[in-house]
Amino acid sequence: MISTSGFFWKAKAGRIFELGFFSDDFSGNYYIGIWFKADKNKVVWVGNREIPISDSSGILQIRSGNLVFMDRRQVPWLLNSENVATAINTTATLLDSGNFVLKEEYTGTVLWQSFDNPTDTYLPGMKLGWSALNTNQPSFHLFVSWVSPQSPTRGLFTLTMDRINFTKIQVWRGDKVRMDIGFWDGHNLRFIFDNSTSGNDYNFSHHSTADEAYFNFSGNKNYDIVWFVMASTGKLDQYFMVDGKISSVSHALCENSTGRCLTSLPSMCEDGESFSQVKGSLPSMFNIGAINTGPSGCETLCESNCSCTAFASLQNDKECQLYYGSKQDLLKTIVKGPGIIYIRGTAATNGGKKWKLGLALTVSLATLLVLIPFSLCCYLRWRKGHKEDSVTEGIINLDQESLFQRATNVSPVQQNAVRGASNIELGRQKDQDLPLFSISTIQTATNYFAESNKLGEGGFGPVYKGKLLVEGQEIAVKRLSKISRQGSGEFKNEVSVICKLQHRNLVRLLGCCIEAEESILIYEYMPNKSLDFFIFDSTKRLLLDWGKRVNIVEGIAQGLLYLHKYSRLRIIHRDLKSSNILLDSDMNPKISDFGMARIFGDNDTRGKTNRVVGTFGYMSPEYAMDGLFSEKSDVFSFGVIVLEIITGKKNIAFFEADHSLNLLGKAWTLWKEGNGMELMDSTLRASCSSSEVMRYIQMGLLCVQERSIDRPNMSDVVSLLSNQSFALPFPKEPAFLCQQISTDADSSSSRQRRYSQNDLTISQVHGR
Numbered sequence: 001m002i003s004t005s006g007f008f009w010k011a012k013a014g015r016i017f018e019l020g021f022f023s024d025d026f027s028g029n030y031y032i033g034i035w036f037k038a039d040k041n042k043v044v045w046v047g048n049r050e051i052p053i054s055d056s057s058g059i060l061q062i063r064s065g066n067l068v069f070m071d072r073r074q075v076p077w078l079l080n081s082e083n084v085a086t087a088i089n090t091t092a093t094l095l096d097s098g099n100f101v102l103k104e105e106y107t108g109t110v111l112w113q114s115f116d117n118p119t120d121t122y123l124p125g126m127k128l129g130w131s132a133l134n135t136n137q138p139s140f141h142l143f144v145s146w147v148s149p150q151s152p153t154r155g156l157f158t159l160t161m162d163r164i165n166f167t168k169i170q171v172w173r174g175d176k177v178r179m180d181i182g183f184w185d186g187h188n189l190r191f192i193f194d195n196s197t198s199g200n201d202y203n204f205s206h207h208s209t210a211d212e213a214y215f216n217f218s219g220n221k222n223y224d225i226v227w228f229v230m231a232s233t234g235k236l237d238q239y240f241m242v243d244g245k246i247s248s249v250s251h252a253l254c255e256n257s258t259g260r261c262l263t264s265l266p267s268m269c270e271d272g273e274s275f276s277q278v279k280g281s282l283p284s285m286f287n288i289g290a291i292n293t294g295p296s297g298c299e300t301l302c303e304s305n306c307s308c309t310a311f312a313s314l315q316n317d318k319e320c321q322l323y324y325g326s327k328q329d330l331l332k333t334i335v336k337g338p339g340i341i342y343i344r345g346t347a348a349t350n351g352g353k354k355w356k357l358g359l360a361l362t363v364s365l366a367t368l369l370v371l372i373p374f375s376l377c378c379y380l381r382w383r384k385g386h387k388e389d390s391v392t393e394g395i396i397n398l399d400q401e402s403l404f405q406r407a408t409n410v411s412p413v414q415q416n417a418v419r420g421a422s423n424i425e426l427g428r429q430k431d432q433d434l435p436l437f438s439i440s441t442i443q444t445a446t447n448y449f450a451e452s453n454k455l456g457e458g459g460f461g462p463v464y465k466g467k468l469l470v471e472g473q474e475i476a477v478k479r480l481s482k483i484s485r486q487g488s489g490e491f492k493n494e495v496s497v498i499c500k501l502q503h504r505n506l507v508r509l510l511g512c513c514i515e516a517e518e519s520i521l522i523y524e525y526m527p528n529k530s531l532d533f534f535i536f537d538s539t540k541r542l543l544l545d546w547g548k549r550v551n552i553v554e555g556i557a558q559g560l561l562y563l564h565k566y567s568r569l570r571i572i573h574r575d576l577k578s579s580n581i582l583l584d585s586d587m588n589p590k591i592s593d594f595g596m597a598r599i600f601g602d603n604d605t606r607g608k609t610n611r612v613v614g615t616f617g618y619m620s621p622e623y624a625m626d627g628l629f630s631e632k633s634d635v636f637s638f639g640v641i642v643l644e645i646i647t648g649k650k651n652i653a654f655f656e657a658d659h660s661l662n663l664l665g666k667a668w669t670l671w672k673e674g675n676g677m678e679l680m681d682s683t684l685r686a687s688c689s690s691s692e693v694m695r696y697i698q699m700g701l702l703c704v705q706e707r708s709i710d711r712p713n714m715s716d717v718v719s720l721l722s723n724q725s726f727a728l729p730f731p732k733e734p735a736f737l738c739q740q741i742s743t744d745a746d747s748s749s750s751r752q753r754r755y756s757q758n759d760l761t762i763s764q765v766h767g768r
Contacts (some may be wrong), residue, residue: 004227009639015037015096015224015572016036016037016038016096016098016224017034017035017036017037017094017096017098018034018035018036018037018040018094019031019032019033019034019042019094019100020032020033021039021053021056021058021060022035022043023056024052024150024151024152027370028054029052029053029054030052030053030054030055030056030058030071031047031048031049031052031053031152032046032047032048032058032060032069032079032113032749033045033046033152033269034094034098034100035048035439036241036246038244038245038246038530038549039240039246040178042239042246043121043152044098044119044121044227045100045114045118045119045121046099046119047069047079047100047114047117047151047254048069048077048079049119049152049153049154050153050706050707051077051155052139052153053069054071055071055072055605057071057072057646058070058071059071060079062091062092063076064085064088065085065086065087065088065089065090065272066078066079066080066084066085066102066200067079067080067092067102067112074167075659079112080102080111080112082112082116082117082555083111083112085102085104085111085112087104087105087111089104089106090102090103090104090105090111091103093611097115097123097124097125098114098123099113099114099115099116099123099125100113101113101114103632110315114332115127116131116139116141118141118142118143118145119143119144119151119152120144120145120146120155120229120230121143121145121227121228121229121230122143122217122227122228122229122230123225123227124216124217124219124225124226124227125216125218126141126216127141127168127212127214127215127216128141128142128143128159128160128161128162128214128215128216129141129166129212129213129214129215130166130212130213130214131214132211132212133210133211133212133213134210134211140163141214141230141665142158142159142160142232143158143159143160143163144157144158144159144230145157145158145230145231145232145234146232147232148232149232150400151426155232156173156174156232156234157171157172157174157230157231157232157234158171158172158230158305159171159228159230159236160172161213161214161215162180164209166206166213167183167184167206168180168182168183168184169181169182169183169189169215171230171234171236171253171262172221173234173262177262179253179255179260179262180192181193181236181253183205184204184215186202188282189204189206189215189217191236192253192254192256193236193252193253193254200220200241201219201220201222201223201238202217202218202219202220202226202392203217203218203219203220204216204217205217211744221679222242222243222633223240223242224240224241224242224243224244224626225237225240226239226240226241227239231250233263234253234262234263235250235251235252235253235263236250236251236253237249237250237251239251243585244579246382250268250487262370271344271345272344272345273303273344273666274344274345275302275303275310275311275342275343275344275345276342276343276345276346277341277342277343277633278331278334278340278343279336279337279338279339279340279341280334280335280336280337280339280340281334281335281336281337281339281341281583282310282312282321282330282334282335282341283321283504292626294351297312298311298312298320298321298322298729299342302322302342302344304638308322308323308344309323309325309327309330309343309344310322310327310330310341310342310344311323311341312322312340312341312342312737323341326450327343327344327345327626330343331343331547331703337448353414360733374765389536392592418665422743425517427429435510435511435512435514435522436511436513436514437511437512437513437520437522438513438515439513439515439518439520441468441513442466442477442513442518442520442522442745443467445466445467445468445475445477445602446464446465446466446477446694449462449464449477449479450464453466455464455476455529456530460476460478460480460593460595461478461479462479463477463479464474464476464477464479465525466522467527473512473525474527475522475523475524475525475527476522476523476524476525476526477520477521477522477523478520478521478523479518479519479520480518480519481518495509495512500527501562501563501567501568501569503558503559503562504555504558504588504590505555505556505558505559505562505588505589505590505591506522506559506562506592506671507523507524507526507582507592508523508589508590509521509522509523509765510522510523510524523592524525526583526584526590527584527585528582528583528584528585529582529583530578530579530580530581530582530583531552531579531581531582531583531589531641531645532577532578532579532581532650534583535549535578535644535645535648535681536644536648536649536650541648541681541683542683543587545684545687546684546687546692547687548587549645549684550692550696551587551588551589551645552581552583552588552589553641553642553645553696553721554647554718554721554722555588555589555590556581556589556591556641557589557638557714557717557718558636558718559589559591559722560573560576560591560634560635561637561714561715561717561718563591563634564631564634564713564714565714565715569599570599571597571598571599572597572598572629572630572631572633572634573591573594573596573597573599573634573637574596574597574598574623574629574633574634575593575596575615575618575637575639576591576618576634576637576638577594577615577617577618577637578641578645578650579641579643580592580593581641598629615652616652617640617650617651617652617662618636618637618640618641618652619633619636619637619638620632620633620635620636620735621636621706621735622708623636627754630708630710631714632708632709632713633708634714635703635711635712635714635717636703636704636708636711636735637709637719638703638714639699639700639701639703639704640663640664640700640703642696642699642700642703643663643664643667643679643697643701643704644663646679646680646681646684646693646696646697646700647663647667647679647680647681648681648683649663650663651663651664664701664704664734664735665734666679667679667697667700667701667734668701668731668733668734671694671697671698671701671731676693676694676697676698677694679691679697680693692724695724695728697719698731699717699720699728700729701731702728703729704716704735705731705732705733705734705735706732706733706734706735707732710731710732726750734764
């Protein structure tokens, strides 16, 4: 048995390798790994890179013939899940080659081996390519880089054999760019970086039959061992060991004919990915993270995270300091000293004076740009007199960029935008046109924003119920608060996005008010408030029987499918949650709150942001941790909502007795055990069948899987929901299985920042 307390297995002969648990200092997770006895930092294999252990209580043991690992929750995971043992009597051995082998004790049959499940390290004897081609389960061996030198999760670069031309070796980048880096000439493998001597360090072989096609290699007698690593930087690193001492050379993957290098990723950061040097030390008063790594690892960590503004290595070059604050603040507060700070982009070395001069000019120019339109606007208002007291004051055309200027200050747009109320009919505006209301109309409708008319408050600000005097129509008035965590950007975004959307499962925007210091959105009124108002209340949830809950799930799915596929604009919502699902008088769901939504082009599949916005418990892992969002981010949020609807419990507030599992973790555990019905809200027992409930639980779990590629898209979800005869695939473990955050907003925010590489804006859930 191996545990994280310090015990590990060693190869019986030369004891070159060790097997045990190691920790990722960056995230605190624990992994099963194999490393060199001479250097424990040289990890050559990771057994659970997709299922890390969150604490130091990990155990690896043989149970019922299988290699099983678990943590303090005692949930067993099979290391050899690809080939489960049928015999009870098995043995596991770590060989001098670095191969960890599980065998039947009496027959010696190999049931599983780590060489068939490589990570980033290509050891002598390993295969690169196909095996068992003529069987029902052919396997393909490739090598995927770590995401960073400190984190063994899957990175951007993959070393692989060409799946069509078996004589080529390629490296693929995460954006599907690939490069041929080696080819078999009939006698030897030729790398693009080979020189007169490097090819003598290893001996490659090429095997191609009807059953298999692969490369493998061996070293020469000058070295104890030679091996390759697909590095997180996109380079192919070659290592040598002589008398227990390890040396290496790093090969850049560049085409000599074109000069194109695979590591030349397009910059995803606003300030680029290069760093300038400034003498001094990082200030201690800002957000600085210290990590044990060398200078090169420090640069790699900061370079790969756009939120990292600067880095520095301490004098011993073993500890890395990462700075995540404002570049301007940093330049003003650098501590004088002999050290060197590396600042992303171009640093203003004489920061103070130039920065202040630039600020003064900017403020002056901004003031002029505001005062001139404001004066003109006031003059126009004076001429119009009391004409603005009509119910609908005009139309804003969303194709004009001037609308967005008007969201934060008074703009000349009003000269052209304000037309007579007779030009439109409320609720039947022209395509891309939005009615503009006066502040006096909104004040009258809400009784001057009376507290008795207040429906609730979110990240944007308070929401009031109102009634238009002329039309008699009830409305919901969303007023941007001066102290809102959101701002003009979210306001502009919501106007530009939702005005162009028309679907029965999306809330309808009736107009807006941009006057004086007010930024207000006017929506159709939803008499039944929001979904969370019902499902998380022990009394009100009685009003939602199984039929109504199924209707709500299907309505949300239809609304999301429209956003992702059928609307004129492809929309990623990014803040889908129960409180953003409004219910009309018939309990039909309508998706609301598009302030954080993003518009995608037809060819876009994924976006990245340095400012993560959203709500704990609903954010997908790739978005919360890396700022990556896509349609699958919304699918994850949808899955959480489905499980909340079935259980009547909040994911972010659900606690096991020992605080170990959240709602997703509990659902996963019970579903695996065949006890999924224990999740169901007890008020539903008389209105549903167990098969339907289990199907919806399984659908929810499919949507919250760890990897976005494993989740269905909304087309698949809608199809599976409408065709009950279709069998659902089996889900994999959900993300964020353990409860790692507090329900307290402040502690949640600070805790989450420890795990995310991005700036976070977190929405809290309030009553509507």
